Amino acid sequence: MNIVDRIWKSSLGKKYLMGLTGAALVVFLIGHLAGNLQVFGPPELINGYAYFLKSKPGLLWGARLGLLACVGLHIVSAITLAQLNSAARPQAYATNGAHGASTASKYMLPMGSIIAAFIVYHLAHFTAALPAVNGVGDFTKLTTTLHGETVPDVYAMMVLGLQVPWVCLIYLVAQGLLFMHLGHGLSSMFQSLGFRDHVWWPRIRLFAQVTSIALLVGYSVIPIAIYLRVVGNDYVEKKKYALKAATKKPAPAFVTVPGKEAK
Amino acid sequence: MKVTLKVWRQKNRSTPGAFKTHETPELNVNMSFLEMLDVVNEQLANRGEEPIAFDHDCREGICGTCSLVIDGKPHGPHKGITTCQTYMRTFNDGDEIVIEPFRAKAFPLIKDLVVDRKAFDRIQHAGGYITVRTGAAPDANSVPVPKQTADFAMDAAQCIGCGACVAACKNASAMLFVAAKISHLGLMPQGQPERYRRAKGMVDQMDKEGFGACTVTGSCEAVCPKEISLDFIARMNRDYGVALLKGDAKAVKSGGAG
Ligand code: HEM
Ligand code: FES
Numbered sequence: 440m441n442i443v444d445r446i447w448k449s450s451l452g453k454k455y456l457m458g459l460t461g462a463a464l465v466v467f468l469i470g471h472l473a474g475n476l477q478v479f480g481p482p483e484l485i486n487g488y489a490y491f492l493k494s495k496p497g498l499l500w501g502a503r504l505g506l507l508a509c510v511g512l513h514i515v516s517a518i519t520l521a522q523l524n525s526a527a528r529p530q531a532y533a534t535n536g537a538h539g540a541s542t543a544s545k546y547m548l549p550m551g552s553i554i555a556a557f558i559v560y561h562l563a564h565f566t567a568a569l570p571a572v573n574g575v576g577d578f579t580k581l582t583t584t585l586h587g588e589t590v591p592d593v594y595a596m597m598v599l600g601l602q603v604p605w606v607c608l609i610y611l612v613a614q615g616l617l618f619m620h621l622g623h624g625l626s627s628m629f630q631s632l633g634f635r636d637h638v639w640w641p642r643i644r645l646f647a648q649v650t651s652i653a654l655l656v657g658y659s660v661i662p663i664a665i666y667l668r669v670v671g672n673d674y675v676e677k678k679k680y681a682l683k684a685a686t687k688k689p690a691p692a693f694v695t696v697p698g699k700e701a702k
Numbered sequence: 703m704k705v706t707l708k709v710w711r712q713k714n715r716s717t718p719g720a721f722k723t724h725e726t727p728e729l730n731v732n733m734s735f736l737e738m739l740d741v742v743n744e745q746l747a748n749r750g751e752e753p754i755a756f757d758h759d760c761r762e763g764i765c766g767t768c769s770l771v772i773d774g775k776p777h778g779p780h781k782g783i784t785t786c787q788t789y790m791r792t793f794n795d796g797d798e799i800v801i802e803p804f805r806a807k808a809f810p811l812i813k814d815l816v817v818d819r820k821a822f823d824r825i826q827h828a829g830g831y832i833t834v835r836t837g838a839a840p841d842a843n844s845v846p847v848p849k850q851t852a853d854f855a856m857d858a859a860q861c862i863g864c865g866a867c868v869a870a871c872k873n874a875s876a877m878l879f880v881a882a883k884i885s886h887l888g889l890m891p892q893g894q895p896e897r898y899r900r901a902k903g904m905v906d907q908m909d910k911e912g913f914g915a916c917t918v919t920g921s922c923e924a925v926c927p928k929e930i931s932l933d934f935i936a937r938m939n940r941d942y943g944v945a946l947l948k949g950d951a952k953a954v955k956s957g958g959a960g
Contacts, residue, residue, distance in 0.1 A: 442946065450875075450915035451905055451942050520915050524873035527807050527914030533721065534774030534800050537872040539924025544917055545872060627918035633940030636933050 450523060453516045458631035460513040461624055465650070467506055468617075472657045475597075479664070482594035482674055486585055489593040514555060521548050543623035550620045557613035564600065574603045581678060595678045597661075598671035607666045611659055618655040625651055703729050703795040707742065709754055710802045711814055719811075721800075724754070731791040735778060736761060736768060738790050755814035763787040763927065766862030769869070770815055771802040776866035776925045784864065784927040804869035808876070808911040819865050821911040822879060826863075829903035830883045832892050845891050858886035860928035867922035867930075873914030878922035880908050881938035882930045888941055898948055901941035 446452035477485040492499050537545060563569045568578040578600070583592040601607050625647035629635050635643060664670045705726050712719025726742050733741070736758050743753035759767035768785040772778035778788040793799060801815060809817040847855075861882035868876050884901050887893035893900070916935060923932045 442949065445946050445949075448909075449905065449942075449946075450909050450913075451939055452946065454915060454939070455943065524875070524914035524917070527874035527912055528805055528872075529807050530805050532771060532774060532802055532805055534771070534802065536771075536774060536870065537919060537921050538775045538870050540872060540919035540921045544919040547917060623918070630918045630932065630936050631916070631939060633936050633938075633943055635936035637931065640933065 450520070453520050454631040456512055456516045457520070458628040460509040460516070461628050462632075463509045464506070464513065465621065465625065465628075467502075467509075468654055468658075469650075472654060475661055476657060478594065478597055478661055478670060482583070482592070482671070483585060485594050485597070486583060486590060486592060490585060490590045493591075510555070510558065514551070517548060517551055541623060543619045544627070547620065547623060550616045553616050554613060554620060557609065557616075560609065561613075564606070565596065568596070573600055574606060575599050575679075592678070594671060595675050598665050598675045599679060601662045601665040602668070602672075602675075604666070607662045610662045614655055614658045617658075618651050621651040621654065622647070703731055703790065703793075705729070705738075705790075705793055705796065706798045708798060708800045709815070711752075711754070712803075712811060714813055715811055719814075729790055731789070733790045734761065734786060735770075735772070735788040735790065736786050755812075755816045757816050758786060761786040764862060766864035769804050769817065769864060769866070771804060771869055773800050776804065776869040777864075777927050781924070782927060782929045784862075787927075804865055806865075806868045806874035806913065808874070808913050809865060809868060817865075819863075821913070822863050822865060822876070824911065825876070825880060825904050825907045826883065828907035829896065829900035830887065831896075832887055832890075833895060834892070847891060851889055855886050855889040858882045858889065858930065858934050861886070861926075861930055862928060864927065866925045866927060868913060870921040870925040871914065871916075872919060872921065873917055875916050875922070876908050876911070876913040877916040877935050877938070878926060878930055878932070880904050881934040884938045884941060885934040888937070898941060898945040901938060902945040902950075905938070905942050 446455060474485075474488060477488055543550070560572065563572045565578075570577045576599075578596045579591070581592040581595045581599075582589050583595070584590070601610065626644050629639075629643045629647075661670075707724045707726065708721050709724055710719055711722040724742055724746070726738060727745055729738055729741065736756070739754060739756055746753045757767050757769050759765045761768070763784045763786060766784075768777075770777070770785045772785065772788070777783060777785045779792055780788060803811055803815045804817050804819075806817075808821040809819055811817050859882075861879060863879060863883075865876075865879065867878035868874050871877075884904055887900060888897045918932070918935075920932060923930065
């Protein structure tokens with residue numbers, strides 16, 4: 440048996456995969472959050488960042504495919520493990536079992552499934568920018584000028600997108616679930632990969648708690664600030680009007696708000 | 703005191719089972735849970751009914767034979783105590799107590815509350831041993847063992863192999879048992895030669911028996927009568943990971959001296 444086979448065919452091997460792919464996704468989440476928090480700066484900041492990512496297609500697609508592989512492996516291992524686990528107890532107890540198990544640990548698969556649905560929505564919403572799912576209009580029509588070039592206006596897209604109440608709610612619910620998933624998953628990952636002993640366990644727990652709370656706060660503060668019109672409301676006022684008009688007749692190129700644009 | 707028992711009764715594996723209610727006669731509060739069952743069984747036998755089958759042996763919390771899921775918790779309401787060490791004074795007069803067998807595919811039911819836990823023996827056979835030379839016992843201190851290592855190994859060696867970890871786990875996983883067995887030998891200098899082969903062999907046998915995987919819920923640790931720590935599962939995961947990377951030992955072509 441080669442090593443791939445040995446990992447895939449064993450229960451512990453699958454847990455290593457869950458842990459490793461989960462860890463990779465958490466690292467991505469931290470980086471992604473750092474990127475997104477730039478929405479609190481001037482519009483040029485996040486637009487410039489988005490433009491930078493787009494200008495490195497190799498890097499961008501490498502990361503995208505890598506992430507997709509991680510999500511895919513994470514989900515496939517989760518499902519095969521869940522099958523193994525339910526087969527291991529054909530007859531359930533009449534009384535409440537799972538004494539001493541935390542709520543999060545009992546519902547990792549349902550929480551993960553909703554997170555997966557959110558990932559699909561999120562990609563359709565902002566990455567593919569499908570007008571059908573955002574409740575506003577065609578995001579691809581939002582452009583701005585940066586260093587004399589016409590580039591997608593990611594800042595306006597985020598603000599207009601998350602000002603929609605139900606969209607904002609979807610994002611917040613997903614963050615809540617992700618927080619619970621990681622509340623259990625992050626520390627459990629260290630266990631699965633064998634990094635735990637009586638000295639390190641309290642430290643790992645603390646790290647897991649701090650990280651999952653930081654991710655929850657970081658990711659939730661963006662939709663909340665946008666929904667409360669704290670961020671970018673003046674900037675998108677004109678764009679909003681233009682976006683509505685744009686869906687009817689061909690777009691009169693988006694004018695940037697005077698005074699807020701970089702030279 | 704008197705209690706009402708709701709007990710799982712099942713004649714054998716091929717006959718479907720069901721809960722049956724049994725009223726106990728007057729009990730002494732200082733009876734153990736198993737003595738209470740003895741009294742109920744005596745009453746049943748006197749009436750010409752089939753007594754409740756349940757597992758027990760030492761009745762002093764050291765052999766790991768007693769089992770039972772009492773009101774949803776393996777080994778009853780206490781922490782760090784076996785069923786045989788649980789006393790009726792823990793319950794109140796008139797309580798209804800639900801008693802179920804340990805439930806897992808790898809622990810097939812034999813009768814009523816008795817399940818077959820030989821899967822654990824087969825896991826032990828797959829690596830739960832060390833190689834020692836026969837002959838006179840070696841001098842006690844010929845192999846130095848650091849105190850801390852000895853203590854950890856003793857913590858793991860506390861496992862009495864009762865299977866409560868499997869019974870409690872939502873995945874019916876045997877990780878805590880297997881981890882305890884792998885660790886108590888793997889920690890000691892005497893256990894080093896077979897360390898990785900042991901981890902590989904025992905985990906693979908565990909998978910073959912049809913136990914579930916670990917979701918780190920902590921149920922096993924919470925019900926373990928010997929309070930074995932989840933830390934040992936991490937240790938097992940480490941050893942098994944190393945074993946996976948090493949792969950199976952290649953057969954030596956020319957053969958050794960032995
Ligand atoms: C951003 C997305 C996600 C992140 C960061 C993430 C992270 C993690 C981490 C760190 C673990 C712990 C791994 C371990 O115990 O070794 C975990 C476990 C788990 N994840 Fe995810 N996850 C994500 C999405 C998903 C999705 C989409 C599913 C969908 C089915 C899912 C299902 C599970 C399940 C079922 C477990 C527990 C497996 C078990 O221990 O039996 N996760 N996740
Ligand atoms: S009967 Fe031996 S431990 Fe309970």
